[in-house]
Amino acid sequence: GDSVTQTEGPVTVSESESLIINCTYSATSIAYPNLFWYVRYPGEGLQLLLKVITAGQKGSSRGFEATYNKETTSFHLQKASVQESDSAVYYCALGDPGNYKYVFGAGTRLKVIA
């Protein structure tokens, strides 16, 4: 079946350091999966961070970026300089435009320390 694997947390990074959270996917039943990063900040609900629907394209939001790499089936999340406010749980997900179905990874808890 379709699946998403991401960096196992928790991940602790110092403020102003760079970050990468790995995400790889398997889309055996989806010809052209769409890829997403969702985030849950403390005390809040899950919300979309960024999305990319075309292989080879890059998405960006709030200083984060991720590139859809079909060759390596990856969608790693990166940020050049993290802030304490980036502390949250990040979920990689793939979506099937054929049936409006989404599959989520297990989530990566990020803690940014001052």
Add this chain to the structure above:
Amino acid sequence: EAGVTQSPRYAVLQEGQAVSFWCDPISGHDTLYWYQQPRDQGPQLLVYFRDEAVIDNSQLPSDRFSAVRPKGTNSTLKIQSAKQGDTATYLCASSRDWVQNTLYFGAGTRLSVL
């Protein structure tokens, strides 16, 4: 616009008891999803609807779980006889259509089965 509303926020049950979760999606969103999220795991799809029709309930434990969306707006997820393994957060999400391509999540209902 108002977000996705879920109730109750918390529920604590003994094994064998029944519980219902209610979801009010964003107005105009035709697709509604129910996800189960065990602690430290990602959301796992239980069932989703397009308007009032069930599109996929293959992951719903049909002997104890049921879900309805009779008028294509609000939805109810019910567990007939809860088990300790049902302990999780139950998330409702809605989307307008695939062009928008974004899930909007409610705050979730945290269920504990003792």
